[in-house]
Amino acid sequence: MPMSIDDIEPRQAAGAESEVLLVERDGGIATLTLNRPKARNALSEDLLDALSHALLRVEAHRDVSVVVLAGAPPAFCAGHDLREMNEARNSLDRGRAAFERLFTKCSNVMQQIVHLRQPVIAAVDGIATAAGCQLVASCDMAVAGDQARFATPGVNIGLFCSTPMVALTRNVPRKHAMEMLLTGEMVGAEKAERLGLVNRVVPSGTALAAATDLARQVAAKSPLVLRIGKEAFYEQLEMPLSEAYRHTARVMTENMLARDAEEGIGAFIEKREARWTGE
Incomplete structure (x- = not known):
């Protein structure tokens, strides 16, 4: 409604x-x-x-x-x-x-x-x-x-x-x-x-x-990942190539430590729907 x-x-x-x-x-x-x-x-x-x-x-x-x-x-x-x-x-x-x-x-x-x-x-x-x-x-x-x-x-x-x-x-x-x-x-x-x-x-x-x-x-995606992705997208656009890769590597490292990444990868491996928490 x-x-x-x-x-x-x-x-x-x-x-x-x-x-x-x-x-x-x-x-x-x-x-x-x-x-x-x-x-x-x-x-x-x-x-x-x-x-x-x-x-x-x-x-x-x-x-x-x-x-x-x-x-x-x-x-x-x-x-x-x-x-x-x-x-x-x-x-x-x-x-x-x-x-x-x-x-x-x-x-x-x-x-x-x-x-x-x-x-x-x-x-x-x-x-x-x-x-x-x-x-x-x-x-x-x-x-x-x-x-x-x-x-x-x-x-x-x-x-x-x-x-x-x-x-x-x-x-x-x-x-x-x-x-x-x-x-x-x-x-x-x-x-x-x-x-x-x-x-x-x-x-x-x-x-x-x-x-x-x-x-x-x-x-339907993790709200945390949407925020991380959108922010990183616009940040890297303004950077030289090498700096953009360094920056996004740091972003992906932090992302991997998030609960939603652990949940999403686990759900993929276990062939089930992910349950996002936004954390």
């Missing part, structure tokens, strides 16, 4: 989050749904705050193993809220302080996803543009409906997608990333899969169900 965020943490933290972000928990899976459908789930400051708070609360919950990130139809996320941003120009500094706060806040949320102990899977139906494309690229995996489209179209409106570029270039080969950034053209789901931006493409309207199925597959 699905549970709300109130089953994870006390009600006091809900506030605006209950309006712009929907959070459900079903077993070891927490689903966060961007809920500004009329604005195509654009990342307003309220939504970024809600997403940041929800990630903190979900991460603190030991029984949550995987997070699925979705958008209320008809879009996944259209990027930043340009109307909200334009209103900030009326201030004496022409919006400088507001823009710095917004881009810093958004960058922090993207890093939260990367550093979250649980794997995060994006379920993409509809468009994922600008910071919405950045959001997909920041997730550990992504499932897209076959009508989903991706773009970093800031160049078309005089605003280069500089912060989305950070996540995009860590997912997509350099020349393809430059093409997306310099042309602003939409990329279909199948091409996004070829480029490595998404893991798999499914029939339109089924991305959330498919992402949830993938999440269940992942959630």
Whole structure:
């Protein structure tokens, strides 16, 4: 039976989050749904705050193993809220302080996803543009409906997608990333899969169900091993080859001493299901 965020943490933290972000928990899976459908789930400051708070609360919950990130139809996320941003120009500094706060806040949320102990899977139906494309690229995996489209179209409106570029270039080969950034053209789901931006493409309207199925597959593993693996994955990416091998050898040594490794290897040898403790 699905549970709300109130089953994870006390009600006091809900506030605006209950309006712009929907959070459900079903077993070891927490689903966060961007809920500004009329604005195509654009990342307003309220939504970024809600997403940041929800990630903190979900991460603190030991029984949550995987997070699925979705958008209320008809879009996944259209990027930043340009109307909200334009209103900030009326201030004496022409919006400088507001823009710095917004881009810093958004960058922090993207890093939260990367550093979250649980794997995060994006379920993409509809468009994922600008910071919405950045959001997909920041997730550990992504499932897209076959009508989903991706773009970093800031160049078309005089605003280069500089912060989305950070996540995009860590997912997509350099020349393809430059093409997306310099042309602003939409990329279909199948091409996004070829480029490595998404893991798999499914029939339109089924991305959330498919992402949830993938999440269940992942959630069946040891939560300790998921945390160790995700952390080591991102750490070694930034290291030279020899340092990466030294680091991951240390990680595997510590992992082998964990109870879940002993249990998992024992279960494999004895041909039985493993019983994970997360230790």
